[in-house]
Amino acid sequence: MEPLTRIQRDARPESMLLNMGPSHPAMHGTLRIMLELDGEKILNAEAEIGYLHRGFEKTCENKTYFNLLIYTDRLNYVSPLINNLGYVMTMEKMLGVTVPERAQLIRVLMSELSRVSDHLTCLAAMAMENGAFTVFLYMMKAREFLWDVIEFTTGARMTTSYIRIGGVRADLHPDWRGSLTTAIRETRQVLKDVSGLLDKNSIFLGRTRGVGAISREDALSYGWTGPCLRSTGIPYDVRKASPYLIYDRLSFEVPVGEFGDNYDRYSVRMREMEQSLRLLEQVAGLIPDAAPLSAGPTIEPSEAIARSRRQRTGERIRLSPNLEGYEKERLPGLVATDKPIAVPPKEDTYTTMEGLISHFLFFMSGKGIRPPKGDVYFSVEGGNGEVGFYIVSDGTDRPYRLHLRAPCFHLVAALEQLIKGRLIADVVPTFGSMNMIGGELDR
């Protein structure tokens, strides 16, 4: 016999209890809402989280700073690159590292691509749950084009681990401009189509206008951030409030809503995507074309290793395709080289003694990245709010404690209040417009 939940204990005897989730399709598989009903009216609600608890924070305490990057990918899995960025910039703040200009531009490019795909996924799911399946298909189509750009450069579609401590893993793919232009064009078209389908659609308006409204004071006291907070009219955006990377040099607006209801959350996200596309175009203009690698003959890695047994090789070594973009010549523009915080170039590792030693020192247990003792907090603007990392270091190569400030944890906390007194049908659009992501909610 399981213990009674709060709502089971306190419910009036004449009201009906209804369980939604966790396997309800609109609950994204990882949230359970228990409702106390009078007819269709919700008298009380209780949201139960924790169905996707994967022990992220505890696992990180047993991983080195370099290795735990892959776990950050899987927090907000719709925009993994922003999570990487949040963690990596926290580490850089702790280590006191300055990242090269080109890497910063690439990071902005990747963040904005992720932000657009995050908003697209959120609105697609929300629209589908409200019955607008066409919108879902359109938005997924646009997302594929955005992921093509990411895949060209990073080699993976979602869990890329591309943004590394000190810089980025590889230079942009030679053809990235073409794919980016296509992605921006297709996304603009989809946004236009979706606006036409939803903005004045009376079914959609009926389920979103005035539903799930929250006041500014409540939103602030719950700790809301991101598009949901901006939908109430507060123009708080980490990119503007405490600019990181090169956001202070780019021009973009922070769209705000008025009433803080579902429709405002939808429209803020739509307008924000437009701003992100603007940012993408600006950044694409700022990133210079990669200088071509120096001409001259290249030799195979095996040949280079054989030669290096006798004497130091001066020739350029052809890298395997999965190291493309991480050539030694490119590194000064991609990673901070003043401290040993990035993977040493493979050319050195395989052909010189010092390179091999630095490789081992980087990866060996107890060595590697060892920030000074202390604690640090840093946050970036994620897909649905302020993604913050709080890391306590005890001077070893593993964090003593790592805490994630997940934006949707605070959003979901307000869910019970937003649906109380409404109808059952209002649960789905309200919950959908919040963009709950299980990975970062339950960690």
Place this chain on the structure above:
Amino acid sequence: MSGLDFLTTRLETAIGWGRKFSLFHYPFITACCGMEYMSAACAHFDIDRFGAGLTRFSPRQADLLLVVGTISHKLAPVLKTVYDQMLEPKWVIAFGACTVSGGIYQNYAVVQGIDRIIPVDIYIPGCPPRPEMVLDGLLKLQDKIQHQKQDWRWARKT
């Protein structure tokens, strides 16, 4: 007896053919792999080309359970209930490394492979698997369904 054998083999082929192209699937989506499931189900990769396009969000109407994403110990009883609610014949695809083996989450919170709870027909590894791999897994399942032996109630058991 040989006549009945002939009849049942022919029938088996026909039933297998019918079943493999009309899979109604129930996506049990919990985590990251759900994004790739969405991609596989939508226009670009289009799972509908292989006859598995109809998503049923009720286990009672589904033939194929797609377990997509990490299953934690807290969620395990829910998954078991969903599986038990499905009607025979039913198949299960473990979608992604977490469902196959627990993946990178080897810790106190995560079930180390859903085959500890329910039987699995096809394992699709990858963190998350690409949509092409999902389609490949689906084709392998169709192959399995085609060659599955039926349990004929009237046939004499030896």
